[in-house]
Amino acid sequence: MPRFLHLADVHLGYDRYNNKERTKDFFLAFENALLKYAIEPQVDFVVIAGDLFEHRTIQPNILNQAKVCLQLLKEAHIPVIAIEGNHDNRPYGISTNWLKYLADDELVILLEPDRAETGGVIYEMWNGEVGGYIDLDCGVRVLGSRWYGASAPRAVEQLAQAIQQLPASPGHTIMLFHQGLEGQIARYQGAMRYTDLLPLREAGVDYLALGHIHKSYVEQGWIFNPGSTEANSVEEANYDRGVFLVELSDQGIDAQLKKDYYQRPWVRLKLKARGQESTEDIEQSAIALVEAAIRSGELQPEEQPMVELRIEGQVGFDRLELDTRKLQQDLQQLSQALVFLLKYEADSVEYASPLAEDASRTQIEQEVFTDLLAAHNHYKNRAPELAKGLIGLKEMQLEERSEAELYEFVEELLGA
The missing domain is CATH 1.10.246 (Serum Albumin; Chain A, Domain 1)
Structure with a gap:
């Protein structure tokens, strides 16, 4: 029975907090997930459904991180099949990018369907250098795609038509597609409806391997999105996400979300101001809140977690009177956080006395x-x-x- 590992949104080179250790977390998460859930169980192949890198232009050390991880798989004789995501796709008019470089170095199989002269899509079998799909020895067909953005619904129709023109699949058919599904996270524009993806199901896709949204979800037993390998922001810290270890059989698809690999812990704290506190009261309350989290074990300084403290409610002083920068430094030292995010979102207390219409x-x-x-x-x-x-x-x-x-x-x- 074929087994594979499905990852997406690795984002090597992530640098949002301008912290080298935080950037390294994304490499360590990728490496550890591959060791535990690809190399140790000896899967037949690995698929990366877009956004291996955070940026189109990357530093040499980030390229080296990708090569170190992919070389581990190559030495274990586990093929890696990838597509471009919106973060690492090549700009219009450019013929190559870093994923193509890795493919030329025989570290990944980059699947890209061709564009037909009529404007549609043509799937050519991967020939060792280029191609849009590959039939693996384990009896699985893997189809590639590109990042289509807003034109994704129209692209799905063309892809489905091209799939129907192919020879019969040797077994299960997997397709890599970097696009979000509607209704999975709030405030996300451009997501596809489930009905937009149905032509792929009708064309014979058994497992649609998605990327793009950093939260894990499964839809109707054939659409799978693992989420990002590491949390990119404090909002994502609460998302269910990881990598899918998948087994295919005549009985169906067994996809298990694996999360037990290296990830930087996140701790989120909240302080509610009532409007009566002085700046000194707020500072002491913030310190007490962090100390309580340490005592309870929620916050473990030895792990150097990412910590967010959000101050909400109302305060009876001007916000400039509270030295948030010093408070943030003090709390970071206390918690030993890798990055301490202090979000001051309290409003000043407002009073409005009623006035007579004839007031002078x-x-x-x-x-x-x-x-x-x-x-x-x-x-x-x-x-x-x-x-x-x-x-x-x-x-x-x-x-x-x-x-x-x-x-x-x-x-x-x-x-x-």
Whole structure:
């Protein structure tokens, strides 16, 4: 019974947090997943459904990471079959890219259907250098595709027509396709509907190996998306994702999502401000929250996790009064996080006193000043008194009183 490993969205060279260790995580995750779920069980082949790399232009060390991993498979006599994703596809008018380089170096089989003169698609068997599909010795046919973007629904129709023109498959038919399915994650534009993919099913595809969306999902027993091998962002930390170890038999498809390989741990914390706290209270609460996470074992400093602390709610001070940069540094040192993300999303407390329709200018000013002062922890207890003082200060300014007089007035007002 044929067995294979299905990966997607490896994103070697990921550099969002400008941290070399974080970039290395993507290599370690890829390498460890291959060792545990391809080489150790000796699968028949590996498929990569797009986005092996994060960028079209890569640094030499990132190329070397790919070669190290793929060489392991080559030495184990496990063929690797890949397609381009949107991150690593070649720009329009360019004939090569780094996936093509790896294919020329006989580290991957890059499957690419040809474009027909009529505008459709032609599938030619892989000849050792180029081709759109390959029939493997284990009795499995693997079909390739490209990144099609918004034109994917039309491309599916052309691909299905081309598949129907091929000789009979030696057994199960797998197709690699880098595109997202509608309804899997929120706020994702450009996803395909399930009905858009049905022509591939009708053309004989038994296992549609997807990539692109970084969350794992299975649809109707024939569409499989493993998700990214490593979380690309804090939002993805909670996604179910990994690699699919798949066994094909006459009874059907057994695809097991494997997640037990090297991945950097993520810890997400939340602090809710009530509006009464001072900046010192917020700082101490944040420190206490991290300490509690360490005591409970949720956060383990020795693992150097990725940590996010989100401060929400309302505060009774201007946000600039809280030194978030220093707080972030202190919390990173406390948690020993590889990267500590401090998200300050609290709003300042707002007050709005009702005003009579016939209120005078002085009354309006009094209420406005009172509301502004009442929203601040340091001044709210003396808000009415200080509001009158600010009106007096304004009058002195209009009278063009000297700076010394103005300063003396403010000093007496605050010291009263």
